[in-house]
Amino acid sequence: xxxxxxxxxxxxxxxxxxxxxxxxxxxxxxxxxxxxxxxxxxxxxxxxxxxxxxxxxxxxxxxxxxxxxxxxxxxxxxxxxxxxxxxxxxxxxxxxxxxxxxxxxxxxxxxx
Amino acid sequence: xxxxxxxxxxxxxxxxxxxxxxxxxxxxxxxxxxxxxxxxxxxxxxxxxxxxxxxxxxxxxxxxxxxxxxxxxxxxxxxxxxxxxxxxxxxxxxxxxxxxxxxxxxxxxxxxxxx
Numbered sequence: 045x046x047x048x049x050x051x052x053x054x055x056x057x058x059x060x061x062x063x064x065x066x067x068x069x070x071x072x073x074x075x076x077x078x079x080x081x082x083x084x085x086x087x088x089x090x091x092x093x094x095x096x097x098x099x100x101x102x103x104x105x106x107x108x109x110x111x112x113x114x115x116x117x118x119x120x121x122x123x124x125x126x127x128x129x130x131x132x133x134x135x136x137x138x139x140x141x142x143x144x145x146x147x148x149x150x151x152x153x154x155x156x
Numbered sequence: 157x158x159x160x161x162x163x164x165x166x167x168x169x170x171x172x173x174x175x176x177x178x179x180x181x182x183x184x185x186x187x188x189x190x191x192x193x194x195x196x197x198x199x200x201x202x203x204x205x206x207x208x209x210x211x212x213x214x215x216x217x218x219x220x221x222x223x224x225x226x227x228x229x230x231x232x233x234x235x236x237x238x239x240x241x242x243x244x245x246x247x248x249x250x251x252x253x254x255x256x257x258x259x260x261x262x263x264x265x266x267x268x269x270x271x
Contacts, residue, residue, distance in 0.1 A: 077257045079260075087244075088262055088263070089246065089248075089260070090262075091260060091261070094258075096257070135199060137199075142212050144212075146199035147198075149198060
């Protein structure tokens with residue numbers, strides 16, 4: 045069975061600090077997709093990034109960056125120079141052949 | 157471009173009743189999936205549909221069912237409600253071509269309370 049583990053339940057940082065959200069996954073599928081979604085206080089989940097299992101290239105998008113390491117089954121997410129608007133619950137997700145699994149989420153609070 | 161619309165947004169039911177939730181995907185999206193979100197279990201996959209066919213189903217009892225119509229709109233039904241069914245039910249649509257690997261666009265959810 046597939047599994048996504050986000051070990052950090054809650055993280056609190058002060059604005060402008062860098063923060064990394066960890067995601068570790070388990071799957072037997074050779075082809076799979078990894079995602080990060082953001083759920084702000086308003087409640088609607090917002091897509092951030094998608095990675096397929098054959099593309100280990102790291103990605104940077106503004107203050108956001110993602111580190112995909114197949115060797116350690118990890119897909120970590122870093123926010124550089126965090127802002128109050130980054131406060132949300134962040135979910136890592138794994139899409140395999142027949143299943144979509146979400147991690148438990150990490151609640152990030154960025155204090156001014 | 158209108159987003160994913162879910163109705164009703166809030167509803168209260170009693171144990172034993174049944175409920176039907178509706179989801180209208182983004183125009184042009186043929187894939188719709190449903191999720192249950194609770195504080196204890198987090199986000200759990202219920203089922204997904206593509207072109208009116210159920211493509212995958214999560215590990216939920218048969219009381220949970222769904223369908224998709226020719227216009228891609230989808231409904232999910234929960235029969236014989238239990239207290240544990242109280243949750244936020246999220247619908248998501250995707251532009252993917254059937255593999256289920258596209259990015260998901262979520263609705264605001266239907267919050268169900270079972271008394």
